[in-house]
Amino acid sequence: MSPFHVPSEAIILERIQESPNIFTLRLQFADNTQAFKFMPGQFNMLYLYGVGEVAISIVSDPLDDHFFAHTIRVVGRTTEGLSKLKARDCVGIRGPFGRGWPMLEAEGKDLLLVTGGLGCAPLVSVIEYIMRRREQFAHVDILQGVKHADDMIWRKRYAQWAQAPDVNVLLTADLPDHVNWPGDLKGNVVQLFKRLDLRPDNSLAMLCGPELMMKAAITELQQHNMSDDNIWLSLERNMHCGIGQCGHCQMGEKFVCKDGPVFAYPEISANFHLDSI
Amino acid sequence: MSDIDGQTQDRQIPDKAVFLPLAQFQQFLELVQQRYKIIGPVVKDEAIQYQPINDIHALTRGIRVEQNPGQYSLEASDNNLFFAWSNGAQALKPLLFSPKESLWQAQRDEQGRLGFVALTAKPTATAVIGVRACDLAALALQDQHFLEKAQPDPQYQARRQALFLIGVDCTHPANTCFCAATHDGPALQTGFDIALSELAEGFLLRPGSRQGRALLAQLDLAPATATQQKTATQAIQRAADMQQRCLPEDNSHQQLYNQAEHPHWQAIAERCLACGNCTMVCPTCFCYSAHTETALDGGNATQVRQWDSCFSHGHSNLHGHPVRADIKSRYRQWLSHKLTGWLEQFGKSGCVGCGRCITWCPVGIDLTAEAQHLTQPGESV
Numbered sequence: 266m267s268p269f270h271v272p273s274e275a276i277i278l279e280r281i282q283e284s285p286n287i288f289t290l291r292l293q294f295a296d297n298t299q300a301f302k303f304m305p306g307q308f309n310m311l312y313l314y315g316v317g318e319v320a321i322s323i324v325s326d327p328l329d330d331h332f333f334a335h336t337i338r339v340v341g342r343t344t345e346g347l348s349k350l351k352a353r354d355c356v357g358i359r360g361p362f363g364r365g366w367p368m369l370e371a372e373g374k375d376l377l378l379v380t381g382g383l384g385c386a387p388l389v390s391v392i393e394y395i396m397r398r399r400e401q402f403a404h405v406d407i408l409q410g411v412k413h414a415d416d417m418i419w420r421k422r423y424a425q426w427a428q429a430p431d432v433n434v435l436l437t438a439d440l441p442d443h444v445n446w447p448g449d450l451k452g453n454v455v456q457l458f459k460r461l462d463l464r465p466d467n468s469l470a471m472l473c474g475p476e477l478m479m480k481a482a483i484t485e486l487q488q489h490n491m492s493d494d495n496i497w498l499s500l501e502r503n504m505h506c507g508i509g510q511c512g513h514c515q516m517g518e519k520f521v522c523k524d525g526p527v528f529a530y531p532e533i534s535a536n537f538h539l540d541s542i
Numbered sequence: 543m544s545d546i547d548g549q550t551q552d553r554q555i556p557d558k559a560v561f562l563p564l565a566q567f568q569q570f571l572e573l574v575q576q577r578y579k580i581i582g583p584v585v586k587d588e589a590i591q592y593q594p595i596n597d598i599h600a601l602t603r604g605i606r607v608e609q610n611p612g613q614y615s616l617e618a619s620d621n622n623l624f625f626a627w628s629n630g631a632q633a634l635k636p637l638l639f640s641p642k643e644s645l646w647q648a649q650r651d652e653q654g655r656l657g658f659v660a661l662t663a664k665p666t667a668t669a670v671i672g673v674r675a676c677d678l679a680a681l682a683l684q685d686q687h688f689l690e691k692a693q694p695d696p697q698y699q700a701r702r703q704a705l706f707l708i709g710v711d712c713t714h715p716a717n718t719c720f721c722a723a724t725h726d727g728p729a730l731q732t733g734f735d736i737a738l739s740e741l742a743e744g745f746l747l748r749p750g751s752r753q754g755r756a757l758l759a760q761l762d763l764a765p766a767t768a769t770q771q772k773t774a775t776q777a778i779q780r781a782a783d784m785q786q787r788c789l790p791e792d793n794s795h796q797q798l799y800n801q802a803e804h805p806h807w808q809a810i811a812e813r814c815l816a817c818g819n820c821t822m823v824c825p826t827c828f829c830y831s832a833h834t835e836t837a838l839d840g841g842n843a844t845q846v847r848q849w850d851s852c853f854s855h856g857h858s859n860l861h862g863h864p865v866r867a868d869i870k871s872r873y874r875q876w877l878s879h880k881l882t883g884w885l886e887q888f889g890k891s892g893c894v895g896c897g898r899c900i901t902w903c904p905v906g907i908d909l910t911a912e913a914q915h916l917t918q919p920g921e922s923v
């Protein structure tokens with residue numbers, strides 16, 4: 266039975282409430298004899314019994330190959346139902362799907378990690394990955410923008426990451442002036458770029474979040490002389506299959522689920538700028 | 543049964559056609575029937591449909607099809623041929639990629655533990671008679687989409703392996719057919735087990751696979767005469783010459799994404815109803831959506847897939863809003879994917895020239911005319 270066509274049972278080991286509407290599930294396959302191999306940036310299809318499947322990024326580290334974790338925002342029927350599950354409840358898992366972040370290419374380079382909204386989910390796995398292998402990468406800038414202060418999950422982890430050697434964490438929120446906010450700045454995450462000391466020749470940028478934010482970030486990076494080849498981004502589309510078959514996730518001639526969700530910018534630059542593509 | 547490898551490996555020398563007199567057509571069908579359930583073209587609900595048949599009298603005969611943008615009708619023909627018509631709304635696609643089917647079932651026990659069972663199709667060996675060149679070209683693309691990958695689709699694969707294809711060269715294309723322009727017809731090229739060319743006095747038969755050759759060997763037929771061969775070839779040539787429509791000849795339609803901002807998309811959107819008929823009848827369209835159907839007692843739930851269309855409202859939903867909110871962007875998605883996106887995805891255009899989307903469009907939108915318009919030089923953008 267193909268693990269990509271039919272789900273396998275997974276058991277919830279732990280459920281963590283990250284913010285009022287964001288939670289994390291730590292999971293283990295019921296049949297845990299084989300290691301679960303994946304790369305940061307890949308995703309699973311999570312099945313809630315009787316309700317349906319949703320695409321969710323894997324946020325845990327590939328070295329922990331006998332359990333894995335998903336961080337989920339409640340937005341609709343399935344995610345709401347998933348949020349009601351507790352430890353020892355079961356879900357179905359198909360995956361892992363897609364192509365993850367270019368971790369080999371990133372080795373030895375300065376990394377610029379830019380996220381917005383819950384866009385942080387696919388990137389959190391990368392950050393964890395980098396932190397556990399800190400010596401393989403040069404300077405790291407982490408730029409996180411959020412819409413609501415509530416979204417600023419993993420605050421402790423951001424603080425921890427900021428303590429690591431040669432890691433610069435900048436946080437910003439798109440909030441009105443009167444709202445109290447403990448981050449570095451208010452406003453768009455792209456505004457943080459001017460605070461950076463980029464070395465365009467030896468940097469690799471990874472972007473994740475709303476498409477408007479990523480488009481603005483790309484323009485900004487190009488102005489900082491970053492070559493397009495070194496700009497990577499994770500896209501999101503409606504997904505029903507994860508294996509390049511149902512057609513829902515297409516963007517131009519790409520199947521986001523299997524050709525991506527992580528793309529080097531030149532791979533999609535021909536169409537990415539178009540509206541409603 | 544179709545054996546794609548068998549077809550290529552076995553065909554170093556093209557097989558000579560043999561002649562099946564009309565009087566033996568029923569016998570031929572019975573021979574096929576010994577191994578396969580037969581599906582063939584019949585007249586049903588004022589259209590040609592592919593249905594199970596038991597003898598040749600059930601088949602279409604002496605009819606022709608009038609097809610124009612937004613219009614389909616059957617007429618009496620001036621001959622008594624079985625296959626002197628072009629395609630109906632559907633042919634092979636629903637037999638392989640089912641309009642609605644179950645994928646797997648989840649079972650939940652009292653402790654809340656989940657079990658999953660694949661519900662793979664268990665098809666009976668089926669022969670389809672009367673398959674057209676355009677449909678075989680579309681089948682090759684669907685094979686590529688569902689099978690030629692590390693993890694082939696189990697449902698499609700099971701049905702595909704059970705299929706035996708008896709094709710027929712087209713001699714009477716509809717006004718909407720343009721397979722000659724896409725190089726997919728009207729003559730059968732590959733992908734059949736047996737090919738038929740229909741003459742007034744019978745059929746020329748040639749095998750396209752090991753299974754087809756084995757079946758023909760049981761019939762002890764005389765080789766086709768040179769005159770018969772010539773008559774058949776001329777009929778196909780006439781069928782090609784009759785076709786009027788074509789895609790832009792300079793292949794500019796292969797770069798439709800470059801025309802994404804063309805004002806003509808809006809003009810099309812003002813006519814298009816976003817009904818999705820074109821995607822339902824198109825033999826290459828593959829979109830589906832999946833949903834869960836729960837048993838009334840709650841003890842199990844079945845994951846079901848169903849044809850979907852890039853024209854449907856929910857197709858591109860993301861964070862509560864469709865990425866392609868208006869008809870303009872949906873038509874653009876459909877046509878640009880079909881004529882351009884497929885080239886990168888499959889190495890070939892997604893249009894095989896069958897003309898179905900022209901016929902079955904309620905407002906008669908003609909993709910060949912729209913593609914010409916969208917790629918015309920000098921159009922202000």
Ligand SMILES: Cc1cc2nc3c(=O)[nH]c(=O)nc-3n(C[C@H](O)[C@H](O)[C@H](O)COP(=O)(O)OP(=O)(O)OC[C@H]3O[C@@H](n4cnc5c(N)ncnc54)[C@H](O)[C@@H]3O)c2cc1C
Pocket residue numbers: 308318319320321322323336337338339340341342343344345383386387500501502503504526859860861862863
């Ligand atoms: C590659 C990928 C990775 C993702 N990773 C995460 C993650 O790590 N954490 C997380 O919380 N979410 C993630 N998502 C988004 C998640 O899939 C959707 O939020 C989820 O499908 C909504 O399902 P629902 O049944 O709860 O909502 P629904 O009731 O289906 O809908 C709620 C709203 O969300 C929209 N929606 C439906 N399907 C999707 C979809 N596939 N993507 C986005 N919006 C959708 C609907 O249009 C609807 O308006 C990811 C999506 C993709 C494509």
Ligand code: SF4
Pocket residue numbers: 820823824825826880892893894895896897898899900909
């Ligand atoms: S796009 Fe139209 S003409 Fe082309 S294969 Fe599909 S239905 Fe036939």
Ligand code: SF4
Pocket residue numbers: 628629674675676677712714715716719720721722726727728729781894895896897
């Ligand atoms: S498009 Fe060509 S092969 Fe298909 S029905 Fe018409 S004439 Fe026949």
Ligand code: FES
Pocket residue numbers: 503504505506507508509510511512513514515520521522523
């Ligand atoms: S999610 Fe089905 S094709 Fe990508």
